[in-house]
Amino acid sequence: xxxxxxxxxxxxxxxxxxxxxxxxxxxxxxxxxxxxxxxxxxxxxxxxxxxxxxxxxxxxxxxxxxxxxxxxxxxxxxxxxxxxxxxxxxxxxxxxxxxxxxxxxxxxxxxxxxxxxxxxxxxxxxxxxxxxxxxxxxxxxxxxxxxxxxxxxxxxxxxxxxxxxxxxxxxxxxxxxxxxxxxxxxxxxxxxxxxxxxxxxxxxxxxxxxxxxxxxxxxxxxxxxxxxxxxxxxxxxxxxxxxxxxxxxxxxxxxxxxxxxxxxxxxxxxxxxxxxxxxxxxxxxxxxxxxxxx
Amino acid sequence: xxxxxxxxxxxxxxxxxxxxxxxxxxxxxxxxxxxxxxxxxxxxxxxxxxxxxxxxxxxxxxxxxxxxxxxxxxxxxxxxxxxxxxxxxxxxxxxxxxxxxxxxxxxxxxxxxxxxxxxxxxxxxxxxxxxxxxxxxxxxxxxxxxxxxxxxxxxxxxxxxxxxxxxxxxxxxxxxxxxxxxxxxxxxxxxxxxxxxxxxxxxxxxxxxxxxxxxxxxxxxxxxxxxxxxxxxxxxxxxxxxxxxxxxxxxxxxxxxxxxxxxxxxxxxxxxxxxxxxxxxxxxxxxxxxxxxxxxxxxxxxxxxxxxxxxxxxxxxxxxxxxxxxxxxxxxxxxxxxxxxxxxxxxxxxxxxxxxxxxxxxxxxxxxxxxxxxxxxxxx
Numbered sequence: 001x002x003x004x005x006x007x008x009x010x011x012x013x014x015x016x017x018x019x020x021x022x023x024x025x026x027x028x029x030x031x032x033x034x035x036x037x038x039x040x041x042x043x044x045x046x047x048x049x050x051x052x053x054x055x056x057x058x059x060x061x062x063x064x065x066x067x068x069x070x071x072x073x074x075x076x077x078x079x080x081x082x083x084x085x086x087x088x089x090x091x092x093x094x095x096x097x098x099x100x101x102x103x104x105x106x107x108x109x110x111x112x113x114x115x116x117x118x119x120x121x122x123x124x125x126x127x128x129x130x131x132x133x134x135x136x137x138x139x140x141x142x143x144x145x146x147x148x149x150x151x152x153x154x155x156x157x158x159x160x161x162x163x164x165x166x167x168x169x170x171x172x173x174x175x176x177x178x179x180x181x182x183x184x185x186x187x188x189x190x191x192x193x194x195x196x197x198x199x200x201x202x203x204x205x206x207x208x209x210x211x212x213x214x215x216x217x218x219x220x221x222x223x224x225x226x227x228x229x230x231x232x233x234x235x236x237x238x239x240x241x242x243x244x245x246x247x248x249x250x251x252x253x254x255x256x257x258x259x260x261x262x263x264x265x266x267x268x269x270x271x272x273x274x275x276x277x278x279x280x281x282x283x284x285x286x287x288x289x290x291x292x293x294x
Numbered sequence: 295x296x297x298x299x300x301x302x303x304x305x306x307x308x309x310x311x312x313x314x315x316x317x318x319x320x321x322x323x324x325x326x327x328x329x330x331x332x333x334x335x336x337x338x339x340x341x342x343x344x345x346x347x348x349x350x351x352x353x354x355x356x357x358x359x360x361x362x363x364x365x366x367x368x369x370x371x372x373x374x375x376x377x378x379x380x381x382x383x384x385x386x387x388x389x390x391x392x393x394x395x396x397x398x399x400x401x402x403x404x405x406x407x408x409x410x411x412x413x414x415x416x417x418x419x420x421x422x423x424x425x426x427x428x429x430x431x432x433x434x435x436x437x438x439x440x441x442x443x444x445x446x447x448x449x450x451x452x453x454x455x456x457x458x459x460x461x462x463x464x465x466x467x468x469x470x471x472x473x474x475x476x477x478x479x480x481x482x483x484x485x486x487x488x489x490x491x492x493x494x495x496x497x498x499x500x501x502x503x504x505x506x507x508x509x510x511x512x513x514x515x516x517x518x519x520x521x522x523x524x525x526x527x528x529x530x531x532x533x534x535x536x537x538x539x540x541x542x543x544x545x546x547x548x549x550x551x552x553x554x555x556x557x558x559x560x561x562x563x564x565x566x567x568x569x570x571x572x573x574x575x576x577x578x579x580x581x582x583x584x585x586x587x588x589x590x591x592x593x594x595x596x597x598x599x600x601x602x603x604x605x606x607x608x609x610x611x612x613x614x615x616x617x618x619x620x621x622x623x624x625x626x627x628x629x630x631x632x633x634x635x636x637x638x639x640x641x642x643x644x645x646x647x648x649x650x651x652x653x654x655x656x657x658x659x660x661x662x663x664x665x666x667x668x669x670x671x672x673x674x
Contacts, residue, residue, distance in 0.1 A: 005509075006509050010505060017499050119331075121554060123525070130532065130557055132533050139534050140533070254502075258502035259505055264492050267494060
């Protein structure tokens with residue numbers, strides 16, 4: 001096994017992990033851009049996606065596709081309920097207050113999940129088998145292809161949605177200036193709720209497609225949420241390609257770090273990158289100016 | 295008037311007798327510290343369930359010499375600071391004569407100085423060998439030392455003539471302790487560790503570490519951790535097409551691991567307590583009776599099969615019962631009786647305590663099992 005094969009394995013593994021971070025990061029970015037708050041409960045929606053998936057598939061014995069669809073719907077509904085109960089009643093609160101509320105909310109969601117589903121770890125079956133695929137000296141699972149495909153699809157849909165639909169444009173308007181958006185007749189509150197719906201749905205989808213590989217339990221949301229947050233920060237909280245590149249970069253650096261330096265520093269690498277970005281380029285690696293958030 | 299006096303006197307007498315009877319049947323108070331919630335809840339929950347089940351059974355059978363046992367359980371949530379506070383509470387407020395638990399090595403090491411100072415016997419359910427090494431007069435433990443599990447694996451490697459091994463351990467207490475033992479004992483068995491890598495207990499992808507191992511000269515992989523990390527390792531090994539024999543620790547010897555790792559669990563070899571293979575053991579095995587009773591009773595009451603974590607609590611309470619049955623009811627007497635216990639066939643193994651050994655087990659406490667067709671098979 002020569003070094004180039006090892007390297008390609010590190011890169012591919014990193015890209016696969018990075019795609020997940022990107023999906024979660026996009027959820028952060030969507031909410032940030034339409035409400036100005038960082039929703040630290042985003043990780044919990046990732047967890048909810050996976051856990052609802054397990055619940056519908058393992059316990060209620062739905063067919064896999066139906067279970068996954070229902071799981072995304074349920075998690076998205078939870079996102080809306082979360083916005084209704086935790087964010088909307090406090091519209092007058094400062095952004096900082098709201099951020100802290102999302103942290104509190106995430107602890108609540110995690111606690112409820114623990115009480116309802118217990119503390120066990122669960123796994124979903126892979127979507128299309130476990131036979132590894134060889135690629136440039138490295139191996140991937142079919143599930144990784146699902147992850148890549150869904151990420152690309154979601155980003156494309158996201159882009160089209162924000163560019164070409166009225167709702168998407170309204171969300172972008174809210175991102176630029178909430179007050180002005182309100183003045184021209186955009187229902188800002190509805191847009192806020194909508195952004196939570198989108199973000200939690202996307203988070204849930206990420207939670208579901210990784211569940212066969214990484215497994216899921218009531219507390220997976222914390223770490224995944226933080227990694228997604230890092231991805232969004234690297235990408236300068238952009239709704240599009242910036243966050244995706246941020247996620248992929250993060251995944252690859254983690255994987256290379258674990259392989260070539262030491263696995264003990266894997267999470268440290270993530271957070272060192274986060275700190276460096278926040279110090280040196282708070283607007284994100286790929287962003288040119290402040291107004292370019294969409 | 296006189297009549298009333300007699301009646302009063304009778305009543306008084308009756309009261310005194312009733313009080314006397316109550317006094318005779320005063321419960322023996324035993325404390326328990328388990329991490330029923332929190333990260334180590336996979337240990338604490340079955341332990342709490344088991345301890346309560348055993349105590350209920352003892353009480354149903356009339357208690358110990360007519361005195362029922364009162365079990366006072368506190369949840370430490372895996373937090374050593376909390377464990378110490380609760381231990382003090384058990385001793386000062388609840389006036390217990392002995393304490394069962396805590397569930398983890400970290401908590402036990404924190405509680406140990408307290409129970410030693412107050413001279414209350416502590417029977418820990420944690421595995422770390424440093425709990426009873428060096429021996430502390432008031433501290434016992436029921437979980438098998440990781441030393442013994444490591445010895446089992448290395449013996450098997452020796453038999454297979456594999457001497458270059460990669461180790462991949464979790465970066466938590468259990469993994470770190472295993473790593474230390476693996477490194478300490480390797481030389482004794484003529485084994486060199488070619489790769490020594492770790493993974494975070496919550497990590498979701500270990501292909502980077504395994505790619506490194508694949509590129510090394512290792513002839514076998516030993517992975518040390520508790521769920522879900524090792525299940526991810528098993529899946530990643532399969533994904534990378536690594537054909538080396540994969541060994542794991544007793545930390546994953548539960549059906550849950552097979553469920554999580556799925557197909558990837560096939561062929562994995564690990565040391566385990568006897569619980570999971572209770573029905574495969576020959577009838578001559580001294581532990582067979584205790585094991586079968588425990589597994590069945592637990593299943594009847596809690597709907598799932600008893601595991602070896604609960605078994606640690608079973609052993610702790612039953613050892614205590616044995617000491618109490620010898621007439622010991624003060625902390626000091628219980629301690630002395632515990633130290634005299636020999637050949638006690640429990641769930642974790644056959645315990646023989648002495649003044650110099652408060653762990654009481656030999657490496658026979660472990661059997662080597664292989665996962666085949668989603669079930670355990672005895673190796674050798």
